[in-house]
Every structure is written in C-alpha cells, then in structure tokens.
Amino acid sequence: MKLFGTVALGLVLSAGAALAEYPERAINMVIPYGAGGATDISARTIAEPLGEAVGQPLVMANVTGAGGATGSVAVQNARPDGYTMLFARVGSHSVNPAMKATLPYTLDDFRFVTVYEINPFACAVSSNSEIMSMEDLIAQAKGDGVSYSSSGVGSGLHLAGAMILDAFGLEDAANAATHIPQQGGGAAATAVLNGTADFLCTNTSALAGFVSNGQMRPLMVTTAEPVVGFDAPTAASLGHPELEQMVGWTGIAGPAGLPDDVAAKWGEWMAEAAGDEEFVSQMEARGSIIRVMSPEEANAFIQTQYETFRALVDELGMRIEG
Known part of the structure; x- marks a missing residue:
C-alpha cells in the first residue's frame, strides 16, 4: 500500500510538472482559409507578437476547403492538449453552422480561448x-x-x-x-x-x-x-x-476538452500579443477593431452571431440541407 501511494504521488507530481511546462514544443496553428484572405492576414499579422508571448514557435498552416470546414475539422479531431489550435472566423463558426445542415461539427466541438478582432x-x-x-x-x-x-x-x-x-x-x-x-x-x-x-x-x-x-x-x-x-x-x-x-471576427479555439489551465494561458498570451503597438497599428489601418475577449465573452459573442445569421439564413431561404 505504501509503495502504491508513493507511485501514485509520483505520477501526480509528474503530471503537474508536465502541465506546468506547456508549451514545451512548437504549436500548430491552423488557418482554415487561403492566403490573402481576412483570416490569413489577421493570423500572420499577429503571429510574431503572439509567438513571442507563447515562447515557442507557431507553425502556421493554411488548411483550406469547404468554406473553412476542412481546417476546422482538422482541429476538432486533434488532441485537446493545446498543440493544435485554430484561427476561427465568422464564416467557419457563425455562418457555416447557421447555413449548413450537414456541417461535420458544431460550436460545442470547440473551446474558444478568445476573439480578438472585429471588422x-x-x-x-x-x-x-x-x-x-x-x-x-x-x-x-x-x-x-x-x-x-x-x-x-x-x-x-x-x-x-x-x-x-x-x-x-x-x-x-x-x-x-x-x-x-x-x-x-x-x-x-x-x-x-x-x-x-x-x-x-x-x-x-x-x-x-x-x-x-x-x-x-x-x-x-x-x-x-x-x-x-x-x-x-x-x-x-x-x-x-x-x-x-454584418461584421467579421477572428478568434482562437482548440478542440472541446481543452484544459482550463491551457485556456487560461492563451488568455494571457493574447492579451499581451494584441497589445503590441505595431500589430494594432497594422490591423487598424485595415479597418479592424482590436478587442480581446475572455473565453466567456467570446463564446457568448459567437453564440449571438450564430443566432443572428441563422435567422437571416432562414429569412433568405439559404439553408443548405445537403
């Protein structure tokens, strides 16, 4: 019994140490739209100050297709360990769910850590x-x-x-x-x-x-x-x-199940990165409004956007059933 207790304690301490080390390697950042679009511009503009805040390389990858769904699914299916994150967008996480009946994900499949840009x-x-x-x-x-x-x-x-x-x-x-x-x-x-x-x-x-x-x-x-x-x-x-x-927004999300500790770190990193003067100046020059939301604020905002667009889709008869 004593030996078991010692081993169990050791495992708990090891797990705590591993969590404290996050991130210990590069983080994959999925951009679900192609180069030159609003999401790509936003992601690549914030990449440098965000990478500095994170303290590890951010591997930016455009995973395109199906109006943002292909890249979103790639993150949905990733391990919720904070090493695969998504630059989510109004199209992928407000409009897509509102318009597509057969979308392979719902808002509940993701945990948002922030919305940081409105345009x-x-x-x-x-x-x-x-x-x-x-x-x-x-x-x-x-x-x-x-x-x-x-x-x-x-x-x-x-x-x-x-x-x-x-x-x-x-x-x-x-x-x-x-x-x-x-x-x-x-x-x-x-x-x-x-x-x-x-x-x-x-x-x-x-x-x-x-x-x-x-x-x-x-x-x-x-x-x-x-x-x-x-x-x-x-x-x-x-x-x-x-x-x-009709406004756009950019945020960052991980798969559902992303731990609280990891989400909290992203909140800290985003607050630091989005305060970078050069980043703010570049984005404001493009007509964007930089506003960093907490995970709670972000989720409430996105839900409201979804409900607004779903009502519009129904009114215009644009629901895609197939």
Missing part, C-alpha cells in the same frame, strides 16, 4: 467597373444581372452578398444574383479583379490593400461611421442600419 464588411468592385455606387449595382442586378464572389459556399462572404442585395431591394437575392465561390478570400478578391465576378462583400481588412493601391472601388461599408481609407458611404447613411450586424 466591418465592405462591398467593392474592380476600379475598371462601370458600377460606381450601390444604386448602380442594384440597377444592374435588376437588369442584366450581377455576379459576386465568395470564399466558398456557405461562407460569410456568400451570406453577405445575398443579404446586402436583399436589403437593397433585389427580390429573391439568394437566387437572382450569380454566386461564384472561390477557395478563400484572396481568391474571391482576385475573381473581381480579373472580371470573373462583378463584386464582392468582404471584410475591410481583406480589401484595404486593393483599395489603397487603386485596384478596387468600395461602394459601401457596413458601419454607422466611415472607415478610414474607404471613401464610401456607410450602410446607415444609405438607409440600411440593419446591415451593421
């Missing part, structure tokens, strides 16, 4: 387009028709395009406009630039570079106040304040 949406066309305003866009949609690109079927960009056209009076917007899904936000922007699609509605962070160098023309931002760098009217000024609910 509005903007609608934009190529600078070569003859569409100069939202009025022009809707007129074309009701006439010859328009097409819009997105980062995939069931993505935030997919819902945003239909939602905004519907708000501006296009009847049966989910079917009246031609949706052209791409593999990620970067590809969605490229589709507009090369003329494959007429417009897209995506996060300001993904459009900022194209707008600043004159490749794209913003038509509207989904905010009450103007966005720096975007010479375009706001949704509120155009009479559609309801579109302000």
